[in-house]
Amino acid sequence: MKSYRRTRVWWLGLFVCAAAQPAAAITLQVDYTYDTSNFFGAGNPQGAAAGAQAKATLEAAASYFSSILTDSFSAIQTPAQYHSTFPNSNGTVTWTWHESFSNPSTGADVTISNPTVAANKYIIYAGGSNLTGTTVGVGAVGGFDWSSNITGANQFTPSDINTINATTDSFSAAVETRGQASGFAAWGGAISFDNTARNWHFDNTTAPAAGETDFSSVALHELLHALGFGETNGGSPVTPWESFVSGNVFIGNNSEGANGFQPVPLSADLAHWAQGTNSVVYGTSIAQETVMTPSINDGQRKKVTTLDVAALKDIGWSVISPPGVNGDYNADGVVDARDYIVWRDHLGQSFAMPNDTTPGTVTQADYNVWRSNFGAGAGSGSGSLGEGSAVPEPASAVLLVFGWIALASCRSRRATSRPGR
16 A cells, blocks of 8 residues: 655745636635634734625635636545455455645644545635735645555455555545646645735725735735645655756746747746746736736736746646637737747748647748738737637736745655555
């Protein structure tokens, strides 16, 4: 029998929020069990109404990600004990698993034994805590371990053994990979927000004023960390994020494609895009600094960008595609000279350009499409591909951000083989 353990700690961040969105497979479910300071209620330093608004905005941010993630996760449920059918044997097999995370109100380690996680649910424990310095939020993927154990006489029939092995394989797949053959998988994670006397702007339907820290932006940033963005282990095994980190840049194919086919510079902690990294709001041609830079300015709001979403794809999430623009060959949301360069560099080659109306070999016809759509952008009503509908937009007006520094995250995963566990 084997045991597998994965643990992860915390990160800092910011990002977008949303209104009701089209249904998708995965649902981010926010759990306030550990909000012991009642940050999302009457215990909020700015009052009960502010706490309720913070909760509404966090739920909107979670809803946004639920609307664009299309993975299907199996449920996690501990199997019932199995009793040997071998004559006069009292052999019994039990299975167990634990989810672990940092308490969002105290920072203490929390371990929950044998929780049931419903299919297609991704649990996010949320709360408020006294964060130090200029840190306004932290977030991370949760850890886990599972094991199987034999008690009593180790005597089982061949049929018993087949049943036990099948149960163990199914259980381990549910805990470790959520039943997926590939891609990112976890039960969920935890996020926390500063509950000191900070001047938060909690309303995601209005823009923050000067001197206000935009909660919507921070919530989206932290949720992205809880979805695996920037997850580092510092050892073995390598996390999905770390597998694309080379020196001080990120080299995932989707991220490079969204960055002009160039590696994406990272911040010093290797868990965020470098400050000043720009992209476009996902599903539009609106230019904006990415939400996953390491700091945010007061009075500023950000929305999730194409580059931020590209990183989710690289680490293994399945994401809905925004409406394309014919001739937008670098998929940055607008048809411009950069798309001509992509066409020119691959002319005559068998190359898959994004938003290519004649896939296959790059030809003069692709140039003609580019030329006829020059200046068009996603959401502009010009040159849009017929398939799909617009990517759901947050209900908020504008997203802005202000100065705080991201904390490096220390996360680890370990796989071990232990008899009887």
